[in-house]
Amino acid sequence: MTFRQFAFNNVIRNKRLYAAYFLSSLFTVMVFFTFSIFAYHPALRGTGMHSSVTKGMNISAGIIYVFSFFFILYSMSSFLQSRKREFGLLMIQGMSMKQIRLMVFLENMLIGFFATLGGILLGVVFAKGILLLAENVLIIESRLPFYFPTKAILSTFVSFIVLFFFISLFVTYVLRSKKLIELIKGNKMSKGEPKANIFLTLLAVLLLGIGYTTALLAKGMMIVVVMIPVIIVVIVGTYLLFTQLSVYIIRKLKKKESIFWFKTNMLLFSDLAFRMKDNARTFFMVSIVSTVAFSAIGTLFGFQTVLTSNIKNVQATTFSYKAYEPENEKQNVEFINKTLQEEKIKADSEHTVMSYYEIANDKILITKESDFNRFASLIGEKQIDVKDGQVIVVEFEGTNFGQTTELLDETVKLDTGVILKPKEDEVIYSRALPATDSYYIVSDHDYDELPKPIEKQSFYAWQVKSGKEKIMGVSEKIYDHIERHEFTSVDYEIYEIMKFYGPILFVGLFIGVVFFVSAGSFLYFRLYMDLDEDKQKFSSIAKMGLTVKELKKVLTRQTAILFFAPIIVALIHGAVALTALSNLFEFNIFKESVMVLGVFLIIQIIYFFIVRFFYTKQIQAVI
Incomplete structure (x- = not known):
């Protein structure tokens, strides 16, 4: 077996862990490719409205590309953390750190290559449907016939191969500093149960309270003035919420015997307290990324309502x-x-x-x-x-x-x-x-x-x-x-507005969806990084009398906290942001806000049940 075959087999053996990374990367490539199809479409060449659509798609593709870099970088970091022990064993058997870095490089390039090809292939398959959708959403008078997007294929392929190449180089460089003892012990090296600093805990409550109050009480143009300070305060408050306040609450609950010793709560709280330091970073990242998605799409729908409603309010007759x-x-x-x-x-x-x-x-x-x-x-x-x-x-x-x-x-x-x-x-x-x-x-x-x-x-x-x-x-x-x-x-005035606003809405919707899918992938990575450890833990507990029903209950609660803690925080952030937007325009967009936030919540609930089913199935298989 050659070294390249060894790297390929490693990817196949770790297909469960790589699945979310591969599918998320594939989806990101497909979205980038979709924007490229519009950017190079012959019917959108020229000036005026068509030119603005093309520019919008190019800008959006750039945003997706930059975000993809950080998303894939985070994903690879998660994989490296989960494979420390594997790397240590390989070093004991004689593999050098240089060979391990080369193996990781080849694995990442392999996944990147097939994710890029798969994204382009899916984009071509669904291109006609996407073009038909765009004709209605973008309100383009001329038809958007299907064409074979040669330029879009080449630009997407080259862009993402280059992206995966540089990320592969970066992650292999990160491996240099790892010691053998650290790799062998892997995730068993406990970072200790985190302790909450009472000052930082109170600061988290204070910062979030100040941020929310300022955003909700500001009126008119004052909202624009306080927007940047409020965003900074809420971001810092959110980080402290997960790293300090959540730890403080868990420790308080653990001290209450009526709660901690009730049925399987001991398993739940002990596990949460032990992992909180690692989960806090993921929670923070997911909540911020999700808030961006909620706020962006909610703002776009709200602004559309403001524009069209103002016309209807002024002119009630046809x-x-x-x-x-x-x-x-x-x-x-x-x-x-x-x-x-x-x-x-x-x-x-x-x-x-x-x-x-x-x-x-x-x-x-x-x-x-x-x-x-x-x-x-x-x-x-x-x-x-x-x-x-x-x-x-x-x-x-x-x-x-x-x-x-x-x-x-x-x-x-x-x-x-x-x-x-x-x-x-x-x-x-x-x-x-x-x-x-x-x-x-x-x-x-x-x-x-x-x-x-x-x-x-x-x-x-x-x-x-x-x-x-x-x-x-x-x-x-x-x-x-x-x-x-x-x-x-x-009707014609609204048509003209939507003709201009359609591309903005179309672009914003796609970017928001990409952000939300990425946030879901972060949660998937965090959950499955601990799968082997959970298998070992629950296998041992099952020998002491843990029933299948109790196992499912513990896993459901554990997964629910992981999936919904950051999303609930993001929903609250998004609701405050959209309320502030209502105050800015002095226009009630409550209906639009509930619709946008509700749709995202429903998607997250569906995603939770799917992931919980397969995760529970994996744990049950070893009991």
């Missing part, structure tokens, strides 16, 4: 027209009605003249009850009753910059000398009129008594009842004839 140029008003309205008629689109319409008055050195809309009710009825909102002498403040449903409070402090003066004072308990929310700020409603009688307005604007609105499938085509025809700042089609 089409609207503001006559900024009165001389063209009549012919433009006739053109809109004629186009709707030609396309056989049925729509209800209303018209009003919006009057603006100077109040507190600002231009404020004041409308009358009858006009407001006509437009409220058009969009299906409840009509209101405004009595003479009464003034109602309508608050804008979108981002509020405090104008409602200002209007409540002001008054409306009629020509007759009567002063109308708004009441705080009479503020309403409505999308009936296209106002980007709060405004007043008065009775028809009081409206006639108002002084001359400083500005008037003619406004038309159409609410489509049938023929909605033709809205996009009709919108394009009207936009070709009327200026965009005058005519608005809500």
Whole structure:
């Protein structure tokens, strides 16, 4: 058997440990290759929107590549830790450290080579499906036909072979400092049960409390100012949470006999306390990486909601027209009605003249009850009753910059000398009129008594009842004839936003998924590094009377803590981050936050049950 064959057989023998590393690397290569397919796609060459898609994919591929380096480096470090004893035995049998480094180098290059080929092959197999998905998500008008991505294959292959080569060199260099006695004892060399420093334990609670409180209480642009300090404080607090606070809690629980001596809790807590120092680093890394994934995807979905909702809040009707140029008003309205008629689109319409008055050195809309009710009825909102002498403040449903409070402090003066004072308990929310700020409603009688307005604007609105499938085509025809700042089609405006935002969302989703898969792989590595030790331990305990049912219970708890402790911390971090984002935009994205965090939690639960099943099966096999 040659030395190369020996290295190859080593990989085959350790296929269980290498499986997660290989599959995660394969997935990373496939994602990088996917971005390369878009970057080199003939249909996306050129300028404008297609150019921005290509640039986005190239930047994303770069982010994935850099992250892959650190991910694979961490993975290899885990394997070296788990194989210390094996290296020591090989040295006793006459293998030099130089040969061991060469063996590790060959093994890593072998795995890297097949992971790269496998990732490219899977990418080619699923390329057509990914391109079809991209046509819808990216909202690209032209089709993205399948093509054989020669350039993408070459760039991906070369990039990852080079990456695996340098990582292989690095990890072999790390082996230099290992002594024979350290290698022989391997993982049996106890680092001792870690002890919690009371000062650092309190500091962990204090830092996380300060970080959370600052993030949740900051408003508006102050969130941007405190963002970097809060991130640093929370990261340090998270590290201390796992290295100090968790140790402190476990030691306290161990001292409570009613808990520690209850059934199989002794096995659970003893094992946790012994391994906490090593697990703490993994927990910290997984929680931070997962938080990045949660926050990135949650932010992207939240920002998408903010953009589209603001348009819907300002323009509640399907089409609207503001006559900024009165001389063209009549012919433009006739053109809109004629186009709707030609396309056989049925729509209800209303018209009003919006009057603006100077109040507190600002231009404020004041409308009358009858006009407001006509437009409220058009969009299906409840009509209101405004009595003479009464003034109602309508608050804008979108981002509020405090104008409602200002209007409540002001008054409306009629020509007759009567002063109308708004009441705080009479503020309403409505999308009936296209106002980007709060405004007043008065009775028809009081409206006639108002002084001359400083500005008037003619406004038309159409609410489509049938023929909605033709809205996009009709919108394009009207936009070709009327200026965009005058005519608005809500569906078309949202389409235009998503056309620009689609690539960002697509890219962010892929990167977030890569981060989350990598975090899951870290947990897998940590669990399976201790498999041989667990086999030996539970085999010995089984001889003392541990039943299969009790074994499963202990393993389930042990695996659950490993999988969910960092994820729960990450979910809390993500929830705070997304709440701060809501405060920044002054827009509620609770629904989007719950959806994103919930999906990731469900994926983690499924992953936990799969890993627990195979892990328990491995332990049971030796009992």
